[in-house]
Amino acid sequence: MTTVAAPRRRADATRNRARIVAAAREAFVEYGAMAPLDEIARRAGVGNATLYRNFADRRTLIHQVSLAVIDRVVAHAHAAAAEEPDSFAAVSRFVHAAADERIGALCSLLSDSIDPHYPELADARAEMKQVTEDLIARAQADGLLRADVGAGDVMVAMSQLTRPLPGTGCLDLDRLAHRHLQLLLDGLRTVAPSPLPGCAVTLEDLARRG
Amino acid sequence: MTTVAAPRRRADATRNRARIVAAAREAFVEYGAMAPLDEIARRAGVGNATLYRNFADRRTLIHQVSLAVIDRVVAHAHAAAAEEPDSFAAVSRFVHAAADERIGALCSLLSDSIDPHYPELADARAEMKQVTEDLIARAQADGLLRADVGAGDVMVAMSQLTRPLPGTGCLDLDRLAHRHLQLLLDGLRTVAPSPLPGCAVTLEDLARRG
Amino acid sequence: MTTVAAPRRRADATRNRARIVAAAREAFVEYGAMAPLDEIARRAGVGNATLYRNFADRRTLIHQVSLAVIDRVVAHAHAAAAEEPDSFAAVSRFVHAAADERIGALCSLLSDSIDPHYPELADARAEMKQVTEDLIARAQADGLLRADVGAGDVMVAMSQLTRPLPGTGCLDLDRLAHRHLQLLLDGLRTVAPSPLPGCAVTLEDLARRG
Amino acid sequence: MTTVAAPRRRADATRNRARIVAAAREAFVEYGAMAPLDEIARRAGVGNATLYRNFADRRTLIHQVSLAVIDRVVAHAHAAAAEEPDSFAAVSRFVHAAADERIGALCSLLSDSIDPHYPELADARAEMKQVTEDLIARAQADGLLRADVGAGDVMVAMSQLTRPLPGTGCLDLDRLAHRHLQLLLDGLRTVAPSPLPGCAVTLEDLARRG
DNA sequence: GATGAATGAGTCTTCATTCAT
DNA sequence: TATGAATGAAGACTCATTCAT
Numbered sequence: 001m002t003t004v005a006a007p008r009r010r011a012d013a014t015r016n017r018a019r020i021v022a023a024a025r026e027a028f029v030e031y032g033a034m035a036p037l038d039e040i041a042r043r044a045g046v047g048n049a050t051l052y053r054n055f056a057d058r059r060t061l062i063h064q065v066s067l068a069v070i071d072r073v074v075a076h077a078h079a080a081a082a083e084e085p086d087s088f089a090a091v092s093r094f095v096h097a098a099a100d101e102r103i104g105a106l107c108s109l110l111s112d113s114i115d116p117h118y119p120e121l122a123d124a125r126a127e128m129k130q131v132t133e134d135l136i137a138r139a140q141a142d143g144l145l146r147a148d149v150g151a152g153d154v155m156v157a158m159s160q161l162t163r164p165l166p167g168t169g170c171l172d173l174d175r176l177a178h179r180h181l182q183l184l185l186d187g188l189r190t191v192a193p194s195p196l197p198g199c200a201v202t203l204e205d206l207a208r209r210g
Numbered sequence: 211m212t213t214v215a216a217p218r219r220r221a222d223a224t225r226n227r228a229r230i231v232a233a234a235r236e237a238f239v240e241y242g243a244m245a246p247l248d249e250i251a252r253r254a255g256v257g258n259a260t261l262y263r264n265f266a267d268r269r270t271l272i273h274q275v276s277l278a279v280i281d282r283v284v285a286h287a288h289a290a291a292a293e294e295p296d297s298f299a300a301v302s303r304f305v306h307a308a309a310d311e312r313i314g315a316l317c318s319l320l321s322d323s324i325d326p327h328y329p330e331l332a333d334a335r336a337e338m339k340q341v342t343e344d345l346i347a348r349a350q351a352d353g354l355l356r357a358d359v360g361a362g363d364v365m366v367a368m369s370q371l372t373r374p375l376p377g378t379g380c381l382d383l384d385r386l387a388h389r390h391l392q393l394l395l396d397g398l399r400t401v402a403p404s405p406l407p408g409c410a411v412t413l414e415d416l417a418r419r420g
Numbered sequence: 421m422t423t424v425a426a427p428r429r430r431a432d433a434t435r436n437r438a439r440i441v442a443a444a445r446e447a448f449v450e451y452g453a454m455a456p457l458d459e460i461a462r463r464a465g466v467g468n469a470t471l472y473r474n475f476a477d478r479r480t481l482i483h484q485v486s487l488a489v490i491d492r493v494v495a496h497a498h499a500a501a502a503e504e505p506d507s508f509a510a511v512s513r514f515v516h517a518a519a520d521e522r523i524g525a526l527c528s529l530l531s532d533s534i535d536p537h538y539p540e541l542a543d544a545r546a547e548m549k550q551v552t553e554d555l556i557a558r559a560q561a562d563g564l565l566r567a568d569v570g571a572g573d574v575m576v577a578m579s580q581l582t583r584p585l586p587g588t589g590c591l592d593l594d595r596l597a598h599r600h601l602q603l604l605l606d607g608l609r610t611v612a613p614s615p616l617p618g619c620a621v622t623l624e625d626l627a628r629r630g
Numbered sequence: 631m632t633t634v635a636a637p638r639r640r641a642d643a644t645r646n647r648a649r650i651v652a653a654a655r656e657a658f659v660e661y662g663a664m665a666p667l668d669e670i671a672r673r674a675g676v677g678n679a680t681l682y683r684n685f686a687d688r689r690t691l692i693h694q695v696s697l698a699v700i701d702r703v704v705a706h707a708h709a710a711a712a713e714e715p716d717s718f719a720a721v722s723r724f725v726h727a728a729a730d731e732r733i734g735a736l737c738s739l740l741s742d743s744i745d746p747h748y749p750e751l752a753d754a755r756a757e758m759k760q761v762t763e764d765l766i767a768r769a770q771a772d773g774l775l776r777a778d779v780g781a782g783d784v785m786v787a788m789s790q791l792t793r794p795l796p797g798t799g800c801l802d803l804d805r806l807a808h809r810h811l812q813l814l815l816d817g818l819r820t821v822a823p824s825p826l827p828g829c830a831v832t833l834e835d836l837a838r839r840g
Numbered sequence: 841g842a843t844g845a846a847t848g849a850g851t852c853t854t855c856a857t858t859c860a861t
Numbered sequence: 862t863a864t865g866a867a868t869g870a871a872g873a874c875t876c877a878t879t880c881a882t
Contacts, residue, residue, distance in 0.1 A: 013841070034244070037877065047843040052878070149393070157390040160370045165317060178407045180367040183359070184390075187397030197388045222860085223866060246851065257868040262853065264866095432881085433845060454664070456872065467847040472874065474845095527795060569813070577810040580790050598827045600787040600814075603779070607817030617808045643862080667856065677864040682857070 017054050019044040024065050029105045029164050033062060062109050063121050069106055070124040073098045077131040081138075088144035091135050092185050095158050099177050104162030146190050157184055227264050229254040234275050239315040239374045243272060272319050273331050279316055280334040283308045287341040291348075298354035301345050302395050305368050309387050314372030356400050367394055437474050439464040444485050449525040449584045453482060482529050483541050489526055490544040493518045497551040501558075508564035511555050512605050515578050519597050524582030566610050577604055647684050649674040654695050659735045659794050663692060692739050693751050699736055700754040703728045707761040711768075718774035721765050722815050725788050729807050734792030776820050787814055 023044035027035035037058065041048040055061040076097035084090035132151045139145035161184060162177045233254035237245035247268060251261040265271035286307035294300035342361045349355035371394060372387045443464035447455035457478060461468040475481035496517035504510035552571045559565035581604060582597045653674035657665035667688060671678040685691040706727035714720035762781045769775035791814060792807045 016842090032242070036875085048877090049844075049879085050842055053841070058877080149389075153386070153389060153393070156386055157371060157393060160373060160390070161367060163370060163373065175407075176363070176366055179359075179363060180370070180394075182407065183363070183367065183397035184393055185397065187393035187395065191401050197385075197392065226866085247853090248851070258852085259854080259869075260867055263868095267853080436845085452662070457874090458872065468873090469848075469875080470846055473847095477874080569809075573806070573809060573813070576806055577791060577813065580793060580810070581787060583790060583793065595827075596783070596786055599779075599783060600790070602827065603783070603787065603814055603817035604810075605817065607813035607815065611821050615812075617805075617812065646863090666854085678856090679858085679865075680863055683863075688856080 013054075016044070016046055016050060020046065020051055020054060020061070021064055021068050024061055025069065025102065025105070028062070028065060028109055029102050032164070033058075033109050037061070063118050066106055066109050066121060067124050069101055069103060070121075070128050072101045073103055074124070074128050074131055076101065077128070077135060081131065081135055086144075087135075087139040087142045088189070091139050091145060091154075091188075094132070094135055095154070095181050095185060096178060098158060099162040099181055102162070102164075104159050104177070105164065106159060143190060145188055149188060154188070223264075226254070226256055226260060230256065230261055230264060230271075231275055231278055234271055235279065235312065235315065238272070238275060238319055239312050242374075243268075243319050247271070273328055276316055276319050276331060277334050279311055279313060280331075280338050282311045283313055284334070284338050284341055286311065287338070287345060291341065291345055296354075297345075297349040297352045298399070301349050301355060301364075301398075304342070304345055305364070305391050305395060306388060308368060309372040309391055310384075312372070312374075314369050314374060314387070317366075317369040317373055353400060355398055359398060364398070433474075436464070436466055436470060440466065440471055440474060440481075441484055441488055444481055445489065445522065445525070448482070448485060448529055449522050452584075453478075453529050457481070483538055486526055486529050486541060487544050489521055489523060490541075490548050492521045493523055494544070494548050494551055496521065497548070497555060501551065501555055506564075507555075507559040507562045508609070511559050511565060511574075511608075514552070514555055515574070515601050515605060516598060518578060519582040519601055520594075522582070522584075524579050524584060524597070527576075527579040527583055563610060565608055568615075569608060574608070643684075646674070646676050646680060650676065650681055650684060650691070651694055651698050654691055655699065655732065655735070658692075658695060658739055659732050662794075663688075663739050667691070693748050696736055696739050696751060697754050699731055699733060700751075700758050702731045703733055704754070704758050704761055706731065707758070707765060711761065711765055716774075717765075717769040717772045718819070721769050721775060721784075721818075724762070724765055725784070725811050725815060726808060728788060729792040729811055732792070732794075734789050734807070735794065736789060773820060775818050779818060784818070 020040065024035070024040045027040045027043060031039075037051060038048050040061075041051045044051070051061070055064060077094050080090040080094040080097065084093055129151065132155060136145060136149075136151045136154060140147050158181060161180045162173075165173050230250065234245070234250045237250045237253065241249075247261055248258050250271075251258040254261070261271070265274060287304050290300040290304040290307065294303055339361065342365060346355060346359075346361045346364060350357055368391060371390045372383075375383050440460065444455070444460045447460045447463065451459075457471055458468045460481075461471040464471070471481070475484060497514050500510040500514040500517065504513055549571065552575060556565065556569075556571045556574060560567055578601060581600045582593075585593050650670065654665070654670045657670045657673060661669075667681060668678050670691075671681045674681070681691070685694060707724050710720040710724040710727065714723055759781065762785060766775060766779075766781045766784060770777050788811060791810045792803075795803050
């Protein structure tokens with residue numbers, strides 16, 4: 001009996017967890033990292049206490065949402081690296097795909113009230129770092145992407161350009177973001193670049209501040 | 211001496227008002243438009259009720275801060291237009307100067323909880339629109355800036371790239387922002403541009419959604 | 421036992437709700453419609469947020485208190501109509517009973533900050549109107565109550581005479597109110613009335629201004 | 631010079647005082663005893679600090695407003711007593727005149743946050759007591775006004791019936807109040823009165839509670 | 841394990857009162 | 862003396878978090 005009942009329970013619980021994470025991602029994108037947790041529970045169709053049983057506090061929930069987003073972004077990076085023969089095209093595809101995953105929301109999620117040393121998240125970020133740096137490095141090695149930028153530059157600029165405009169339905173931004181990402185990508189090409197102030201930013205530089 | 215002492219304690223009050231606006235600008239940059247007003251009052255060194263005497267509510271304060279920022283940005287635009295012979299250099303100088311004025315903060319200020327018909331602000335925005343569109347149009351007419359972007363594109367992208375990372379001291383971002391603005395500017399040049407998705411965004415497009 | 425345990429902790433919650441309504445009625449009678457809600461919560465023995473969970477804002481609480489008072493007043497009217505053979509005695513009994521239900525408090529509750537179109541309350545008021553007008557009309561038809569007054573006159577005068585004296589323990593007023601209601605009732609009799617200024621006031625007249 | 635300048639000053643000050651008292655009376659009638667003092671100052675066309683210079687606190691202001699109202703009411707009582715041959719007509723005229731002086735506002739003014747022993751006010755109340763009791767007693771001696779009521783009954787009932795309905799423009803009430811006062815007066819006549827509960831209330835009874 | 845309810849701490853806003861000119 | 866400005870204290874309301882069923 002125990003063996004039968006337990007998995008059924010776990011199925012429900014897992015489903016609830018997933019629904020909460022999904023609802024939280026949308027709410028964070030819409031309201032920012034301060035989205036009311038009761039509202040997230042409501043959207044997920046669960047009681048607020050269920051949210052707290054699964055995620056001890058807001059930070060934990062943010063961690064999990066970040067993990068989910070990063071996982072999908074990493075998958076896009078792998079796919080782009082594997083399937084695009086042109087190394088700059090791989091970068092470009094990755095950037096646009098990450099935008100669609102709302103990576104911009106991570107910007108506000110990751111900077112505020114978060115433990116950058118949270119183990120699972122650190123691992124995920126390490127993997128994201130690895131794969132994006134590989135993408136960039138390959139395009140630079142091919143002479144297609146200017147040499148004076150680092151993966152950190154690309155990640156931050158891309159995150160900023162895709163951040164939600166607070167208080168706005170994000171639909172307009174979707175349209176704009178892809179235009180501006182394309183401008184950024186054109187600026188990243190090796191054709192006639194201007195000198196950049198400062199020096200290339202790696203993802204280590206970003207992590208260091210935490 | 212020219213005008214008799216009509217405003218008596220006006221000096222102190224004006225000073226307080228200015229200090230509140232300054233404190234609010236910094237707080238908005240740091241915390242976003244939802245920065246606690248009590249904290250702003252504390253930073254300005256006044257009681258909370260003084261803030262409310264000068265600015266009836268958060269919206270009014272946001273309006274005034276926006277006005278102050280826009281005024282300075284407009285001044286930079288005029289200076290750039292007047293002093294830079296190269297029309298693209300004028301755009302570039304304007305973009306970097308606006309970043310230093312924390313125009314990115316306006317993104318969150320202007321989109322949330324604001325009355326776009328507030329007369330003074332509407333006027334200021336109209337002037338900013340005029341001068342930025344002039345800058346862009348001149349560079350486009352000179353064949354230096356790609357024709358498929360509008361002033362709205364430039365304003366939004368520039369605002370996003372200079373938005374504060376919530377919860378972070380903004381110093382790092384200052385360094386990054388200028389790098390990324392330069393990438394954007396390189397992407398805006400007429401040298402080998404990629405096709406952009408969607409169509410050019412004017413400032414009217416942005417105002418329309420408000 | 422008839423219905424299965426669908427409402428679980430409903431017992432506690434219902435009790436709290438009732439205690440809040442009771443405390444609010446007393447506070448409104450004592451302080452008027454602007455009674456501090458925190459004070460009401462304290463008197464009810466609950467946290468202030470519990471009050472807000474049950475009643476979204478002051479208006480909602482006022483609505484519910486009004487409903488409770490009106491319900492009881494209506495019940496008295498029905499009882500008086502059914503049990504008093506003398507039609508003027510029915511009016512008299514109703515008036516004195518309504519005073520004991522603190523109908524005077526409704527005067528301040530209903531006139532201030534209230535949505536006259538709130539459906540439940542509109543229904544309750546309609547029923548109160550119906551039953552009081554019936555009482556009055558019957559006594560007028562019997563020639564016992566002067567013909568130049570309307571139900572609105574009676575309701576307003578009765579409400580005013582039973583309104584709490586702000587800042588006073590209401591015990592004294594209870595004694596006075598019944599005396600003055602009796603004077604009013606004597607003035608309502610058909611014996612030797614003076615001409616009244618203006619014209620009879622119906623309850624529609626009162627509702628119209630809301 | 632001093633003798634010339636001083637009286638001019640005093641003339642201004644006296645005018646300000648009077649304007650504040652008048653504005654306060656209207657505001658109290660409209661908003662109740664809790665009317666914002668800044669609003670009163672605004673209506674009087676003076677700075678708020680001027681109000682405080684003239685009236686140390688709200689209680690003092692209420693005292694002065696009460697004095698002014700009582701003075702006028704007393705004047706009406708004297709006039710009615712002197713000019714009306716019919717003693718009940720004198721009572722009636724007094725009651726309606728007092729209503730027009732907004733004596734109902736005094737009800738809330740006098741009961742809340744007031745020192746009944748404030749000397750000037752005590753004197754004024756004593757005079758009002760004297761003159762109203764004389765009016766009542768004369769009508770009772772003439773057999774025109776029922777013997778089981780006291781001046782306190784009349785004063786309280788009359789005050790209650792003329793109290794402002796909170797949150798309403800008082801115009802409607804003016805119309806209603808005179809109707810209901812007339813009903814009350816009819817109830818006060820010696821024609822076929824009902825037995826009243828309790829015993830006659832003198833003005834001493836009312837003062838005693840403070 | 842899941843839920844509705846309760847709660848205290850925090851934020852915005854108002855207002856009586858005091859201060860400096 | 863009259864005034865605009867400053868202020869602290871209080872009240873409405875929200876929200877993250879805990880508790881009892």
